[in-house]
Amino acid sequence: MRNLKRSPTREDEVVLKLREAETSIEGKVFATDGKTPVKNTFVSAYSNDGQKAHGRTDISGKYSLKVARAEADYGNIWSISAAYKSREDSTCHRSPEVGCDISGTDEVVTAKDITLKEMGKLPAVDTDEFIVEKGWSRTLSDGSVIQIPPDALPTKGREAKIVVEPQTEELLTNAGDVLVNYGYVISVREKTGDKALIKNFNKGKEVLMTFRYEDSNVTGLGIKEANIRPAYFSEASNSWQPVKSFTIDKEANKVTFRASHLSTWHWWPQNPVNNPRIPLTQPPVT
Template sequence: GDYSPFPNKAQSDDLSGVVVDSDNSSVTKNIKLASLAGSIAGTVKLPDGNALSSEVYVFVNRVTESSSIDPYFDDVKTSSGAYSFKLESGYKYKVGVYLEPGSSYAEPSAIEVDLTSDTSKTGLTLTLGSNDSSIAGTIVQSDGSAMEEEVYVYAWSDKGQAVETTSDSNGAYSMKVPSGANWYVGADYQAVGSDGSALNYKTNKELAVDLTSGNQNVTGKTLTIFKQSYDLPTSIADSFTVSSGYSKVLADGTQINIPANAVPVSDTSSKVTINISPVTTGLSATSTTKP
């Protein structure tokens, strides 16, 4: 049968922090695999109704209506426009499309699929839209002075869509978006101080733009970025054997799991190095994700 390769959060918490050393050479832990009895499948289509021939990513995100529901995210590439997911039934999921920046099409609204009563959903069509609107403006620093560097700019809608771009060296930005939704625009920037330390800047509040009434070309939207104080974890470089996999819990509680043989190498007995460093810029936000 089909089972999830990852334990749920409760099992992950139980498995984390297990120490095997000279004083404790053997530890027994049971893992209960979750059955992937549910499925979602469908097609990504162009605005004219034809199937998409190029590859795009389709994502699925579990709806976490309460803290007792474990989060889950996955994505797949389409093949001739078709996509499919094997999932745990008994949950609600949102399915959407991720398009690369600069795409001539617009991401469709994410669709919620209920697998609490039915175990499968087939024929789910995700139709790409057109970017019939635009949002433009300028990015300034907290003292009102203009930016003299390129800044990462992102926007997300209340319908599960996302767009990102980069301003020019004068702080001017412009992005094409589909109408019919409320959009929220933000920006962030990372510089290097004279002592070599990272200087982080970000909009404290995202700018709301209402495009629910139809297509518009909105201009003059100023984004002000403020210097941020982050308590960032130390960068880590670890080596591990591919056939053994890798698991680590960072100081902030983030858990990293790489299953055995998941790294695509010809010799699974070889060692590889993983570099773990905090990233503070270029992280697109959504209605439910605030990096």
């Protein structure tokens, strides 16, 4: 873990202080019955001061995450959650977060047990090819919709190929950002040449996306529907970035927004009062 501090002698000098990950957070993940351990479950954790860690459970359902103890108690509070997709029938599971305080001197800190909740079936991967000048529109198997307008892609190629892959595991969590159910990894490439076309869409050619959700996914994790908002994963900052403008249709269980790029997208509950990154003003909720 890195701490950046200014030198007392030079204002333009930054001192880099590293913290060793000498503490282990250990715990177990259980199936929906609260008794059966689940192996190969993806476990993600974050601390209040921005540390992150992740790993998978072993055959006994146990996980162990190496983390660094912070100087301030605030940074020693961790939140841990788990996600799992059945290899047999694509049923996906996710857990509520559990807290863990690693303050003290123990080298190993045991967290509360995690119990998975069934979130439904993971949709199939959707692949297609289309003509760039005509655009592309698709209603996915879960009712979500992606619409790419004509001539939106930054390419001289005539045809493109798109892959929309639902994903529940390997989605990292941020402080204050609780992931719900699954997200979508969306990639577009030139049909000839295989050049990636997910960024810098042509001006005025934003993609329209509508994500659907189930009431059971929201209430099952103790989430308020009014706090749902879409976000994309930024590889540059290794964090989820919220969409500022969006609408929620509570009757149809839909979140709709526009974007100038494609990447990994998800929707999660966010209380703007508790997170300074989220503006307090939002578009009207319908």
